[in-house]
Every structure is written in C-alpha cells, then in structure tokens.
Amino acid sequence: xxxLTQPPSVSVSPGQTARITCSGDALPKKSAYWYQQxxxxxxxxxxxxxxxxxxxxxxxxxxxxxxxxxxxxxSGAQVEDEGDxxxxxxxxxxxxxxxxxxxxxxxxx
Amino acid sequence: QVHLVESGGGLVKPGGSLxxxxxxxxxxxxxxxxxxxxQAPGKGLxxxxxxxxxxxxxxxxxxxxxxxxxxxxxxxxxxYLQMNRLRADDTAVYYCARVPGFCNGGRCxxxxxxxxxxxxxxxxxx
Numbered sequence: 001x002x003x004l005t006q007p008p009s010v011s012v013s014p015g016q017t018a019r020i021t022c023s024g025d026a027l028p029k030k031s032a033y034w035y036q037q038x039x040x041x042x043x044x045x046x047x048x049x050x051x052x053x054x055x056x057x058x059x060x061x062x063x064x065x066x067x068x069x070x071x072x073x074x075s076g077a078q079v080e081d082e083g084d085x086x087x088x089x090x091x092x093x094x095x096x097x098x099x100x101x102x103x104x105x106x107x108x109x
Numbered sequence: 110q111v112h113l114v115e116s117g118g119g120l121v122k123p124g125g126s127l128x129x130x131x132x133x134x135x136x137x138x139x140x141x142x143x144x145x146x147x148q149a150p151g152k153g154l155x156x157x158x159x160x161x162x163x164x165x166x167x168x169x170x171x172x173x174x175x176x177x178x179x180x181x182x183x184x185x186x187x188x189y190l191q192m193n194r195l196r197a198d199d200t201a202v203y204y205c206a207r208v209p210g211f212c213n214g215g216r217c218x219x220x221x222x223x224x225x226x227x228x229x230x231x232x233x234x235x
Contacts, residue, residue, distance in 0.1 A: 033221040035154070042204055042225040043146075043154065054223070086154050088221060095168035096219050098144065098156030 002026045004087050004101035011107040018074040020104045022087030025068060030089045032070030034063055037103075038083040046085075047072060077108045111135040111224050113205050118229030125195050125233070131188040131205030131226060138186040139163075142208035142219040145179060145190050147201035148228075155201075158190065159208065159219045168219075173199075195233045202228040 004024040012018045022032060031050050035043035045054050047063035050070065060075045074081050087101040117129040131143070145157040158169045158179040167179055178191040188205050206222035 031221075035222075037154075042227050043222075044225070045221070045223055048221055048223070084153075088154075090218075090220065092218070096159060096166075097168055097170065098146070098159070098219075098222075100154045100156060103153040 002091055002093070002099065004089060004099055006085075006087060006101035006104045008102070009105045009107065011109070012077050014078060014108055015076050018077045018081070018106055018108070020072040020085050020087075020106065022070045022072070022101050023068050024070075024089065024099070024101075026089060026091065026093075027065060027068050027070055030092070032063065032065050033088040034070075034072045035086045035088060036081075036083050037086065043086065074106070077106075079108050082106055082108050111207070113207065113224060113226035115203060115205050115226045115229035118203065118231045120232045120234065121195055122235050123196055123233055126191070126193045127195065127231060129190040129192065129203055129205075129229060129231070131190075133186045133188065133207070136207070136224075138181075139183040142210050142217075143179075143181060143188045144206050144208050144219065144222060145188075146204045146206055146222065146225075147199075147231075148204070149198070149201045152201075157203070160188070161217070161219070162210070192231070195231075197233050200231060200233050202230050204228045 034047040037043040050065040051063045091097045112134045160179045176194045180189045207224040208219045210217040211220045
C-alpha cells in the first residue's frame with residue numbers, strides 16, 4: 001500500500017493564494033481528489049479527477065497533478081475557505097482501497 | 110435530492126458488536142459502489158470498506174479486516190456495516206458515502222466519494 005503526504009497546516013491572509021500539496025508514489029498513475037471539511041461537518045468534495053470542480057464549488061478553487069504531487073490551489077482565499085483539506089486517491093495494487101492524506105488545516109486570517 | 114443518513118451508532122464495550130445502517134434516497138442506489146469512512150476524534154479521515162453494485166466485490170482496510178463486514182440491500186436502498194470485536198481505537202464518527210464506479214474493459218472499480226452522509230458516532234469504552 002502507499003501513502004499520501006500533506007503539510008499539517010497552511011496559513012494565508014485573505015485575498016492571497018493558498019496552495020496545499022499532496023505527494024504520493026502512485027500519483028503519476030492515479031487521479032487525486034480533494035475534500036474540504038469544516039468543524040463538526042461531513043467532508044465535501046471540492047476537486048475530482050485532479051482538476052474538475054463539482055457544481056457549487058467556486059472558480060477560485062482549482063487542482064492540478066504532476067508527477068508524484070497533486071496541488072489544491074485557492075486563489076484569493078476567503079475566511080469561509082478555512083477548514084481541513086484532505087487529498088484522496090485509490091490504491092489498486094491489490095484490492096481496491098481508498099487512501100487519504102493526513103489532512104491540512106487551512107487558516108485564512 | 111441525494112441523501113445519505115447513517116444510524117446505529119452508540120456506546121459499546123470493548124469486544125462488543127454494533128451494526129450501522131445507511132439509508133439512501135434521491136438516486137439510483139444500485140448504480141453506485143458504496144463505502145464507509147471513519148474519523149477518530151481529532152484525527153483525519155480513514156477509509157474502511159468498499160462494496161460494489163451487486164456486492165460481488167468487497168474490500169476492507171487492514172485495520173478492520175476480519176472484524177467488520179460490509180453489505181447492502183439494493184431493494185431497500187440501504188448500506189450496512191457489521192462491526193464485531195470492537196476495540197477502543199474503533200471509536201470514531203462513521204460516514205457512509207456514494208462512490209461512482211470507473212468502468213474499463215467490462216469491469217468496474219470504485220473511485221471517489223461524491224456524496225457523504227452526516228455520520229453516526231461509535232464509542233467503544235468500558
């Protein structure tokens with residue numbers, strides 16, 4: 001099995017660009033997905049298949065993947081973007097298993 | 110509107126059992142993989158188990174293999190998680206989630222979670 005590694009925290013001022021990275025050896029072959037979780041709430045999908053936004057997710061949220069790293073970018077971060085962000089991918093080396101990164105706490109202040 | 114509602118959580122002693130349920134509505138339940146995800150207090154997300162459309166393909170995290178059993182009833186649009194031999198480190202909020210299948214060459218595989226329930230809390234303590 002493999003792991004996905006994220007920085008524990010990222011902090012930006014309102015209006016700045018926040019970038020959250022996710023690294024993993026299987027990412028060159030597998031798509032990355034991103035979830036936002038606010039305190040006491042269930043996670044919400046914000047990026048799927050590396051760079052696609054579900055309906056209702058603002059355009060300032062974007063994703064990319066290159067080599068062993070995926071990046072979630074929030075351009076012009078706002079206070080309401082604060083929360084925990086998790087990257088996710090699939091480990092298909094044996095049974096199909098879901099793999100989450102450890103999560104990144106985004107602070108906008 | 111797509112909805113997933115978990116139930117069945119509660120307080121159980123170490124070594125005990127619990128059965129979680131997840132009721133789905135607003136979508137064609139039989140057309141999706143389903144999954145259970147958990148989150149221990151103050152910790153990150155942990156994938157627990159996948160189940161395919163017809164229950165023919167099932168996978169588990171190593172941490173629960175042999176103790177937990179996932180199942181589904183497409184006629185009732187429900188997902189289940191039977192949890193046996195519970196331990197303190199199984200204490201968590203348990204979420205069910207919908208999983209679109211990725212199909213290639215006549216086989217389908219689980220992908221990502223696009224809709225989540227609000228979760229049900231399981232506490233294992235004496």
